[in-house]
Amino acid sequence: FVVGQWYGGAGDKALPAQDGETIGPDVTLITQGSPDFPVWTPSQDVIAQAKSAAAAKAEAFANPPGRFSDPVHLLQVILGMFVLFVLPGLLAAPFFEIEDTPSKLALIPAMSFVISVLSGVFVLSLWRGSLTTVKAWFVVAVAVGIGAVLRVAKQPVTTKLTSFGNFFNKLFSQFSNPDYATLMGVQFLAQTGQGVVQGAIAKALVFGGQKGFDVQNVPSASYLLKVVLALYVPYTVISPFVGVFIDRFSRRRVVWWSNLITAVIVGGIALGVMLPLGKGTTEHDTLATVGLVVGLLAAQSVVRVVLAVKSAAIPDVLVGKDLLQGNALSQAGGALFQVLGIGFGGVFAGIVGSWAGAIIGAIIFVIVAFVSLRMRHTQSGDHETTFWHEASRVVKTVSDGLKEVASRPAAALGLSSFQMLRYQFWGFGLFVFGLYAKNLVQGSSADSLSLALSGLGGIVGGALGLVLAQKWKDRVPPIRMLMGSMFLLGAGTIAFGALVSVLGFAGMLFIGFFAFFLGKISADTIMQQAMPDDFRGRAFALFDIAYNLGFIVPALVLSFIWVEGSATRTRIILIGSGAVFLGLTAVIGAWSRRIKDQFAPQDDLVAK
Numbered sequence: 001f002v003v004g005q006w007y008g009g010a011g012d013k014a015l016p017a018q019d020g021e022t023i024g025p026d027v028t029l030i031t032q033g034s035p036d037f038p039v040w041t042p043s044q045d046v047i048a049q050a051k052s053a054a055a056a057k058a059e060a061f062a063n064p065p066g067r068f069s070d071p072v073h074l075l076q077v078i079l080g081m082f083v084l085f086v087l088p089g090l091l092a093a094p095f096f097e098i099e100d101t102p103s104k105l106a107l108i109p110a111m112s113f114v115i116s117v118l119s120g121v122f123v124l125s126l127w128r129g130s131l132t133t134v135k136a137w138f139v140v141a142v143a144v145g146i147g148a149v150l151r152v153a154k155q156p157v158t159t160k161l162t163s164f165g166n167f168f169n170k171l172f173s174q175f176s177n178p179d180y181a182t183l184m185g186v187q188f189l190a191q192t193g194q195g196v197v198q199g200a201i202a203k204a205l206v207f208g209g210q211k212g213f214d215v216q217n218v219p220s221a222s223y224l225l226k227v228v229l230a231l232y233v234p235y236t237v238i239s240p241f242v243g244v245f246i247d248r249f250s251r252r253r254v255v256w257w258s259n260l261i262t263a264v265i266v267g268g269i270a271l272g273v274m275l276p277l278g279k280g281t282t283e284h285d286t287l288a289t290v291g292l293v294v295g296l297l298a299a300q301s302v303v304r305v306v307l308a309v310k311s312a313a314i315p316d317v318l319v320g321k322d323l324l325q326g327n328a329l330s331q332a333g334g335a336l337f338q339v340l341g342i343g344f345g346g347v348f349a350g351i352v353g354s355w356a357g358a359i360i361g362a363i364i365f366v367i368v369a370f371v372s373l374r375m376r377h378t379q380s381g382d383h384e385t386t387f388w389h390e391a392s393r394v395v396k397t398v399s400d401g402l403k404e405v406a407s408r409p410a411a412a413l414g415l416s417s418f419q420m421l422r423y424q425f426w427g428f429g430l431f432v433f434g435l436y437a438k439n440l441v442q443g444s445s446a447d448s449l450s451l452a453l454s455g456l457g458g459i460v461g462g463a464l465g466l467v468l469a470q471k472w473k474d475r476v477p478p479i480r481m482l483m484g485s486m487f488l489l490g491a492g493t494i495a496f497g498a499l500v501s502v503l504g505f506a507g508m509l510f511i512g513f514f515a516f517f518l519g520k521i522s523a524d525t526i527m528q529q530a531m532p533d534d535f536r537g538r539a540f541a542l543f544d545i546a547y548n549l550g551f552i553v554p555a556l557v558l559s560f561i562w563v564e565g566s567a568t569r570t571r572i573i574l575i576g577s578g579a580v581f582l583g584l585t586a587v588i589g590a591w592s593r594r595i596k597d598q599f600a601p602q603d604d605l606v607a608k
Helices: 044-062 071-085 086-095 102-128 131-154 154-172 178-207 223-248 251-277 288-319 323-351 354-372 388-392 395-408 409-439 445-472 478-497 502-530 531-561 567-594
Strands: 006-008 014-016 021-023 028-032
Touching: 006 028, 021 044, 021 131, 028 388, 028 478, 044 071, 071 086, 071 131, 071 409, 086 102, 086 131, 086 154, 131 154, 131 223, 154 445, 178 251, 178 288, 178 354, 178 531, 223 251, 223 395, 223 531, 251 288, 251 354, 288 502, 288 531, 323 354, 323 502, 395 409, 395 531, 409 445, 409 478, 409 502, 409 567, 445 502, 478 531, 478 567, 502 531, 531 567
Parallel strands: none
Antiparallel strands: 006 014, 021 028
């Protein structure tokens, strides 16, 4: 091989360039090595070629050729520049509607460069190894091919892209309605605040004040079950009364005061309980546990108020049109913002402290209160009455709401179906996964697995449900969509729950989030179509009761039958609950067929 005057070896050893043959200035071919530096001596033909190349290069440096002395090479360079920096963009120009000369001069080289670079990145990411002439020409071929495809396929590609764009324009068109956009803004902000508070308080309540979210450190399942019962039982008692306030008072005022009061409660708990708690755990601290549960209950309650107001107001805000679409956007957006809030609250709590995350949540609730002042058309008429007058007859008005729902079979079916969906997915599906997750893997990756499976399942399942709901809303009646989602949830729980593995839970959670999303928006739509405006607040307050019972009843059942770390018991619970759910789905299906004349064929509000 060819080296310089000295060859640097390992360590502090070096081999003088001796016993070699000079190739050129300061370049010597070593022909004799040593035991420390063995060398390979090329043949005389190779040595002769090296000397000839060195002499030619030395002559070129001494007497450089003129600019046009090698016209063939110059043409090759020009052709190469044309292929790399002109041809791909020139071919693709009609696709991007680049037609006038100034635009072509300005944009074609830049487009060609981008296409060539992206082609190189794509090819070399698949065809690994050093860059060779063959690879370079292949990159050029791909870049030119992309330009040609864009030129030839302009019509079909633009047609597909236009159809794709129009679909999503129509999907999100409800946000062009300022009243709907404001209502969604209030909901999304409220759920973000709830998520931040949940993430911060759950960090202190479940994981303690230590950094990270290692589920190996989670207290026992019985402790978590007790926390769930303490959190959801109280609001189940409060919920019907909230529905009365929603129906009998200005819904805007209800949202305003509930958020301000919640901000004060959460802020007080952050400073009075969470700040002194620091990094301590609450498992054996009754007072701190009660304080944190009260904070979670306040955040939970205000969001349930906002969601009940939202569900009751959507028919008026949308003027009775496209209810399924409005509910789908609300459900998907709310879930997304709540997850983002939980993530932010948990991370912020881990960095600064749980108390700081709760303070951020309280500030968000204050913002929600002020945004709610811009809500309009959230009810069909004003309700002029005093607080004490309605408070004195609250039990009667709750009773009236129950009787109204019971007298409308479609509404009763929607409520019952939603209750079943809550039991099965959030109670016997997601809850069981949360209790068993730390047994799927060992070590610190357990918490990452829990977040990944539930987060990806929720995002992908919800996104798919949002798209399909838009495609089916004018062709598939809400009742059929509801029954299909219930059957899918039961079958998916049985099929994937039998595996009790990472793959099994991944499949179960994806199907569960997807089915619950479609089922929830279908049940909301059926209830909105069946109930008059004066009773919608109380009707959706019953949804809140169903929401809470969806945790309470499974938690009570699991507290008796759950066996810590038992795959067999987990499998029995999932398969058994799925089978029972399918049986109840069949009952609901038979009920829906008997009252099929009371369901609307699409998602618009039907005049009564």
